[in-house]
Amino acid sequence: MIDTKDTLKAPPAGDLGAQDLEVVPVRNYGRWIAAVTSLLALVGLSGSLAKNDNLHWDVVGRYLFADLIFDGLGTTLWLTAAAMALGLGVGTLIAVMRLSSSPVLYGIATAFVWVFRGTPLLVQIIFWGYAAALYKYIKIGVPFTDITFFQTETNAVLTPAIAALLALGLNEAAYASEIVRAGIQSVDFGQTEAAHSLGMRPALTMRRIVLPQAMRVIIPPMGNETINMLKMTALVSVISAHDLMSNIQDVYAQNYQVIPMLVVASLWYLALVSVLSIPQAWLERRYGRGTARGGATSPLRRLVGGAVGLTGKKDKEDGR
Template sequence: MNAQTLAQLRQHADHATLTATPRIVPARHPLRALGTVAAIVILLAIMQSVLGNPRWGWSVFAQWFFADQVLKGLALTLLLTASGTVLGFALGTALALARVSGSPLLARLSWGYVWLFRSIPLLVLLLLLNNLGYLYETIQLKVPFTDILLFRYPTTQLITQLTAAILGLAMNQAAFSAEVIRGGILSVDPGQLEAAAALGLPCHREVRRIVLPQAMRSILPAAFNDIIGLAKATSVVYVLALPELFYTIQVIYRRNLDVVPLLMVATVWYLVLLTFLSVIQVGVERAFARGSNRNARPRRQRDRRPPAASSAPLALRAGGSISIQHVDKFYAELQVLDDVSLELGAGSVTAIIGPSGAGKSTLLRTLNHLERVDAGFVSVDGELVGYRRDGDVLHELKEADVRRRRADIGMVFQNFNLFPHLTVLQNLIEAPIAVRGATQADAESLALALLTRIGLLDKADSYPRQLSGGQQQRVAIARALALQPKVLLFDEPTSALDPELVNEVLALIEELARSGTTLVIVTHEIGFARRIADKVVFMEGGRVVEVGTPAQLFEQPRQARTAEFLASVL
């Protein structure tokens, strides 16, 4: 057998070996094994040093670990920790909300509190509160600027040592927690606030249901660090002679001189307490991380039956007419809208096109008062948006009234702005319940009908992060429709989508265009605008350059700038 034949046989054998199911041998990591051995040796050495040295006094440790005095001191430590945490974070939340409020004086007052109580050492604060009776013999509450007395009590009887400790820990904790909570609030995407406002959610519900649940993911790690620090800081109240854990241990070892064993009693109890807090932290963080993991299983998979009328067209509210009169808008010295006037009929479909920076999105946002105009006004069915008329003067409505008015003007955002911590179904029912006063059952029934029509009934219990971009935008459209608005605004609804996902969103908007709801669409999809719109508006430099039907504007533009723009994009 010659060499060539042998080589061919070897090649054939190697090929046969590769095509068979191979056995996988993981790579070896000798340094990891060496590191593991070293860690075991270190741990055993520490255990031998601690457990084998009789001077640690483990028999004394065992004698005192569950002693009544120690357990009473531990109970007081737990009380101080719990009280300081609850009161401190409650006050800290109020301070954080004040810092981000629109009131300059309230924000400065909050900042002043944080500055003062972060600067005062906790030990000094506790002593000041304990000696408050020296400064004020009584604590009284009167109606300001009158002699009407509502409450009066001797300070020394009202502020005991325990009360001073709780107040001091809470006031100190509030200053630090306020900044942690403020940081969490600022971490929430501004688009979430705009989406909540566009849906007309009341401010208190927006904070409770949208802002704080999302802020908690940023707040929790730092907040639990503060709570753990507070649990250890309770030892400082020994200056008030309160028998918490550390003070109790001090009293005992000064009596029997077994210092180290008793310090270990305190150390182990602190370890138990802080381990318990760490376990709670893991559970709480996991609860607030809902919707953050794309690969997580949906929250709850229920057998959803499509509504009987699933094949019928979307049944929506009749559209409203829109009047835009001489609207101006400035950002500082920059004018982004310049004397814009338009009349859009009820049930019409209007496409707004133009180059970037033309003011298209800003104009759209003035239609539901997400942007305040500097001159002019907008009305829907003759009713002003964001204002009430008093002769020749327009008075801006209170925010609560503006939000209620927005319920008739739905908005779909470029970046979806779905609430990530709520399931698809919860996203759809939030506004109907909070704004329209719908029952849970009625809101869910409408939401399921809408999800059926957009082909996403099986995603009702999924979180937004578990959907594709096209699916998220369809859910965003369904969320806006759940309020049964008269007008539906679309701010470049396909610009954040991959090209293959655009058609599914455009198909849904085309169906809406046949429903009778008034649509206003800012878009760069010129072919789509030509196909769907009754009226096309071309804008540039904050002005309306030309308005016409698709046939007229796209085929025979009257303005040279319109023709130039279309030539560059068609």
């Protein structure tokens, strides 16, 4: 007869010490293969571009820091900042109107989003640029009478820069309103009810309670919209707004060096987008504190941290 007590008896605690356990590290061979393959492809592409005589790197170097390019950069940055400010301000107002219980405000806001989001941005830019073909004069007076208090030519007011600002800003407002509306709706309604129970008015509740909590939802897509706005300013070249792309086109229309000048534009756009990504990442971490992803790090820190972490693990495995 087999004694089950003796069979199932656990071995003494001292027989299985920590020194007897074999630690097998996880080998991420696929990650290393992908990294090496990507690095080799990048080196090969860089070498082919460097040796390609058709790019005319001397032309790129000559115009990369030219005064004409800096003039266009100034206009591009000004248009981006002003259009985003206009779009965010009007978009927030439109978002609040769409959340209003008033059918009139809701209808006006919905019609605004429908028009400016439903038509291509290029069409809107051309429309604002050639608005004088529709209305030669801008008049302020009494409707359906000849009484006029103010009158001026449309072209004197809607310069190419102002037309570009209106087109970019109002188009952005339609998209920003949806982003802000989604952020507001992401905040639990109990927060609003608690604020109202404390005697806070709706406007103060929106400014002090709802919007600060909605920012963690608004910031990531709004940062993406800012970067997209920077690139979309290139479309205003169709009305000669003297932005970066407009000046680039003026240059290659004279020297016929299309590809080198497009390389110059691409390098500057890449540099500006990289700079804009820094405050976006900071704002995401700032408003994401206290959430599961609030401590998200930038891609550069992840790469550096990953390399350091892998080196540290290897050192531990080797007993160094």
